[in-house]
Amino acid sequence: xxxxxxxxxxxxxxxxxxxxxxxxxxxxxxxxxxxxxxxxxxxxxxxxxxxxxxxxxxxxxxxxxxxxxxxxxxxxxxxxxxxxxxxxxxxxxxxxxxxxxxxxxxxxxxxxxxxxxxxxxxxxxxxxxxxxxxxxxxxxxxxxxxxxxxxxxxxxxxxxxxxxxxxxxxxxxxxxxxxxxxxxxxxxxxxxxxxxxxxxxxxxxxxxxxxxxxxxxxxxxxxxxxxxxxxxxxxxxxxxxxxxxxxxxxxxxxxxxxxxxxxxxxxxxxxxxxxxxxxxxxxxxxxxxxxxxxxxxxxxxxxxxxxxxxxxxxxxxxxxxxxxxxxxxxxxxxxxxxxxxxxxxxxx
Numbered sequence: 001x002x003x004x005x006x007x008x009x010x011x012x013x014x015x016x017x018x019x020x021x022x023x024x025x026x027x028x029x030x031x032x033x034x035x036x037x038x039x040x041x042x043x044x045x046x047x048x049x050x051x052x053x054x055x056x057x058x059x060x061x062x063x064x065x066x067x068x069x070x071x072x073x074x075x076x077x078x079x080x081x082x083x084x085x086x087x088x089x090x091x092x093x094x095x096x097x098x099x100x101x102x103x104x105x106x107x108x109x110x111x112x113x114x115x116x117x118x119x120x121x122x123x124x125x126x127x128x129x130x131x132x133x134x135x136x137x138x139x140x141x142x143x144x145x146x147x148x149x150x151x152x153x154x155x156x157x158x159x160x161x162x163x164x165x166x167x168x169x170x171x172x173x174x175x176x177x178x179x180x181x182x183x184x185x186x187x188x189x190x191x192x193x194x195x196x197x198x199x200x201x202x203x204x205x206x207x208x209x210x211x212x213x214x215x216x217x218x219x220x221x222x223x224x225x226x227x228x229x230x231x232x233x234x235x236x237x238x239x240x241x242x243x244x245x246x247x248x249x250x251x252x253x254x255x256x257x258x259x260x261x262x263x264x265x266x267x268x269x270x271x272x273x274x275x276x277x278x279x280x281x282x283x284x285x286x287x288x289x290x291x292x293x294x295x296x297x298x299x300x301x302x303x304x305x306x307x308x309x310x311x312x313x314x315x316x317x318x319x320x321x322x323x324x325x326x327x328x329x330x331x332x333x334x335x336x337x338x339x340x341x342x343x344x345x346x347x348x
Contacts (some may be wrong), residue, residue, distance in 0.1 A: 021081045021166035026125040030273035031333075033266045034282050042289030044255050046298045049252045055242045062242060066232045068117030070242055071252065072110065072225035078256040080218040088217045094212050101205040105268070106220025108196035113221075114188040114228065123182025129287060130172040131183060135197060136162050136192035139280040142198065155277055160330035162284045165324030168317050169287045197279055200271040210269035217261065217268070247305040281329050288322040291315075 048071065055067055119128055136159055140151040151159075199205070205213075233239055243249065273281050294312040302309035 004222060015166060024205070026273045030270040031056060031278070031282065033270045034274060034279060035285065037263045037266035037270075038283055038286050039289045040258050040266075042265065042286050042294050043297065044134055044259040045290045046294055046301065047255050047259070049298060050301050050305065050307060051248060051308060052304060053302075054247050054251070054310065056244060057307075058245060058248070059238055059242045062238065063232070064117050064120055066229065066238070068120075069099070069225055069229040069232055069241065070112060070239065071255075072117075073222055073229050074243060075256050076218045076221040076225065077258040078253055080215065081217045082220055082261060083211075084220065087212060087239035092156075094216070095208070096214045097205055099216055101208050101217025102247055103220045104199050105213065105217040106194055106224065108192050108199060109217065110203045110221040112189045112192040114193070114225070116183045119182040119185040119189065121182070122180060123186065124172075127170075127172050128184060128186045129170040130166055131186040132190050132193070133162065133166045133284050133287075135194040136280045136284050137269045138191060138194040139197065139277045142194065144275060151277075154331050158281055158332045159269040161324045162281055163332070165321040165328065166284060166287055167321075168324065169291060169321030171317060194280075197271070197276050197283075198281075202233065205335075206272070210265065214261075214265050214268045215227045217264065237299065251301075272276060278332055281332055285329065287323055288318075288325055291318045 002265070050072065056062055116128065116132060140155050140159060141142055144151050150156075228237065229239060243252075274282070291312065295314065296311055298309040299311045
């Protein structure tokens with residue numbers, strides 16, 4: 001059976017020489033698609049906000065952890081089913097490394113999202129949003145250790161600017177940054193998301209096809225989240241009660257299409273053409289997109305399902321924080337980080 005066509009990585013990456021990925025013709029296209037993926041992730045936040053309002057009207061007293069875990073199970077479960085027609089005839093040709101990478105992404109993504117959701121019960125949302133972006137710090141540190149040299153000055157400057165921008169956007173205060181259970185879990189989630197990003201850069205999986213690993217990832221997250229939701233539920237009927245309205249299913253299905261299939265499909269396909277440090281900084285634009293989307297989308301969706309929800313408004317934090325994050329990414333693109341060869345990257 002013919003394999004899914006995938007852009008070929010340049011020869012220097014395969015032979016062990018350093019490579020500036022910006023010189024690759026697909027680099028700028030990859031940056032654009034990763035920005036699109038980040039935007040698609042960002043629209044999940046107003047959808048989740050409205051979904052929780054709907055579900056708490058159906059199941060008063062439901063915990064955020066239960067609803068978050070149930071959302072993972074249904075959202076990625078629907079995505080798994082929707083992609084099934086495109087992979088059902090190819091499953092016999094899935095390679096061992098595609099299964100390995102897909103399940104690794106499922107583990108990192110599923111556990112990371114679960115830790116993040118549980119942390120919200122123990123810390124402020126602004127603190128959680130800030131600490132989650134810790135992968136933009138972890139990624140340069142990982143590469144510095146592996147290469148045994150300090151990160152490029154531009155990377156350090158960009159990293160600081162991103163952290164300041166995210167802090168400004170989220171409204172986190174120094175007094176909020178104490179290490180309690182919620183903060184520790186969020187920091188662990190950020191470390192796990194770092195592994196997820198690095199997994200897509202690992203040369204061990206260079207020849208993997210993006211469609212199989214995306215479907216396997218969705219299947220793995222569903223298999224992880226569904227039993228977790230069952231265990232967390234006060235009673236088994238809560239699983240169906242929280243999803244008994246048409247509005248709930250429409251919201252989840254929309255997130256499955258846009259925020260799961262489209263977003264993760266783009267990430268899994270295109271990140272291989274971008275250095276992981278660059279990718280981490282691009283993903284930090286998510287709170288900027290979220291703030292912009294939150295200025296018009298919640299009220300529109302709220303009216304459609306009968307739950308009036310106010311939009312957010314322009315703030316100096318949005319302008320200032322967004323500008324810092326944007327400029328940081330521009331700085332990185334002036335001299336992109338060197339991507340190490342196969343021998344420099346983890347094969348684990």
